Amino acid sequence: MEIRQLKYFIAVAEERHFGRAAKRLHMAQPPLSQQIRQLEDQLAVQLFNRTTRRVDLTAAGQLLLDRGRQIVNDVETLQADVYQVGKGATGVLRVGFSGSATYGVMPRIARLTKQVLPGLSLELNGEMLTPSMEAGLRNGTLDAALLRPPVASEEIDYRVVTQEPLVVALPSFSALAVDRPVAMHELQDQDFIAYAPESVLNRITSDLCRQAGFVPRVAQVVGETSTMLAFVAAGSGIAIMPSSVRSFQLDGVAYRGIDNVPQVELAVAWMRGHPSALLQNFLDIVATATADASSPASANERPLPS
Numbered sequence: 001m002e003i004r005q006l007k008y009f010i011a012v013a014e015e016r017h018f019g020r021a022a023k024r025l026h027m028a029q030p031p032l033s034q035q036i037r038q039l040e041d042q043l044a045v046q047l048f049n050r051t052t053r054r055v056d057l058t059a060a061g062q063l064l065l066d067r068g069r070q071i072v073n074d075v076e077t078l079q080a081d082v083y084q085v086g087k088g089a090t091g092v093l094r095v096g097f098s099g100s101a102t103y104g105v106m107p108r109i110a111r112l113t114k115q116v117l118p119g120l121s122l123e124l125n126g127e128m129l130t131p132s133m134e135a136g137l138r139n140g141t142l143d144a145a146l147l148r149p150p151v152a153s154e155e156i157d158y159r160v161v162t163q164e165p166l167v168v169a170l171p172s173f174s175a176l177a178v179d180r181p182v183a184m185h186e187l188q189d190q191d192f193i194a195y196a197p198e199s200v201l202n203r204i205t206s207d208l209c210r211q212a213g214f215v216p217r218v219a220q221v222v223g224e225t226s227t228m229l230a231f232v233a234a235g236s237g238i239a240i241m242p243s244s245v246r247s248f249q250l251d252g253v254a255y256r257g258i259d260n261v262p263q264v265e266l267a268v269a270w271m272r273g274h275p276s277a278l279l280q281n282f283l284d285i286v287a288t289a290t291a292d293a294s295s296p297a298s299a300n301e302r303p304l305p306s
Helices: 003-015 018-025 029-043 059-086 105-116 130-139 200-211 225-233 243-247 277-289
Strands: 048-050 055-057 091-097 120-125 144-147 156-164 166-171 191-195 217-222 239-242 253-257 264-271
Touching (some): 003 059, 105 277, 130 144, 130 156, 144 277, 191 225, 191 239, 225 239, 239 243, 264 277
Antiparallel strands (some): 048 055, 144 264, 156 264
16 A cells, blocks of 8 residues: 555545546546555455545555544654755754853844744754863764854864953942953962863963963853852952853942953854754854854864755
């Protein structure tokens, strides 16, 4: 039994007339009658009681109609689902992202994904450091990541999507919480709330302090941006972080610019050689969501999959 034969049978059963069914199917009546007879021969049962004016279903025909409708519907649904998955329009994508991206690009990416590809579900894993996201991409627990370059593994491709300046988060009662940018040397007597040593931002902060002539006095080491800001609000120290965190307004925290510091990059990364349609669609969404941000090409940029 073929799906095509089932569709022919259903049309005749619903119309109760071969001529009307043939017209509905955009075919001649003799081939339709032949297909129904072949189906009855294959099943070794009579499906219709035929008269000169109409056809009626036998008990076997009624059973085939009831079950056949569901089978045809399931097959058509399956075809549509397979097409959507093949085109990358539906499925689950596991995405890791840095803590500071929580307050910058990730809300825009999530919102645009829902608008453009409602069938694509993002499984989001936030507050991750770059080394952890690299490990997740390599071991297959992540499909994509929004991370801070550089990337150590040659197996991972990435593209820089934004660049942003650094700011210092200060307790709002701090003498430095004035309406002007601060210089790095002004921070030398402050306690620092720092990311873990393997963090890219930890290395950048340490380098900036060293260039300003001092070693940062680290009071707390944390893994999450939200925890870092909570310590700042409590007056435990200051923190250097990307400016996108300004969108997270927390009582007790003031943000100030820093003179003469480099911008930090955020990149979307994926495993080389595994560009699925789903991943490609996500990369396109990231590009659109970050198009209004400053995103000049980086010397370390690697190409998107073709």
